[in-house]
Amino acid sequence: MTVVFRALTAVCAVGGIVALLIWNDGDPSSFVYFTVQSAVIIAAVSAVAVFRPVPAWIRGAATLYSCITGIVYHTLLANPSSPFYQKDDGAHTVHNLLLHSAVPILAAVTWLLVERERVRWWYAAAWLGYPLAYLVFAMIRGAFVHEYTYPFIDVNKLGALGVTETSLGFTVAFFLLGLVLIGLGVALRRLLTRRATPETTPAVPDTAGV
Template structure:
């Protein structure tokens, strides 16, 4: 599949999105450290908790992809992140971030101030902005259904990572993967449901990619 061919307007959108994404991630990191210190924990604990969230890790991927789209570098690292198969996998993941937060997680807390700002940017603004950029800029006609198993690697890898953190340190990032509270069987059912939703979103993006106008 060919790399992105960006017009100046689409490149600018990618640059703006990358800037917003990195700023939101930086804000969330500062807030995570502050929350840890406020709870008599170390700054290192705040960083540890920060990197435990699928939201943060996926927004990092989004920021890297948008940065790759904005930069003119021909380095292999940046070219990798411009590939339609990679950008579409990231699009599916950030869509899951927004949908799971809206339907499952937003009811369990009420952030205020800068916490609210970081929450909105990471869970709503960045998913919508990235999907808009994907629609405008990614030549997705060459995507195939067989891409799906490759895209599974990220959410499944994250699940293993989250379970390992919970087993070792006793902290789970989300209530629906809390083995200590729900038990392994229930967590497995929850994970299967989210993976099924992720798969449906990814396949929808493949279908949409085949009919959307050429960028």
């Protein structure tokens, strides 16, 4: 079952990237987006994990980044009530459905229900390394090309203070999301382990000779 979920996650991630490149005529700038980069990460980690063990902290990081992609897209970018809503003509295309919905769900299910390994709570802080590195990359790139990959880090519209505030908010939210993934994983592992372990009936003392 574990192998199936890992393979399916990798296939959907790669399929989403391929579908995106077909849709935009192979535009290489697609790879500057967190969505595509996180899909590459989860695809690589899941594919390798099919054939050999991958440390839990690496799989957890890839899962977090994929979940970030899905949550940010559905709550902010594709939500009409969000201040960062972006009307997208390709919202219902294959690549959008795969990258923003199918892959994050598969990654989360695999982490929570299929792969049950012990992880440390401080991993949630360590996992922030890539999102923070991406923020630095996006800001430097934006300063040169005068265009930012996402509206919530757009200095031209929000200003430096606005971007700082949203970035701090996202950092805290991503850290909490990491803790949630770890906590739910621990809780489910304990629950399923408890169910799989048959209860032993305490021995009744022999009182026949009393």
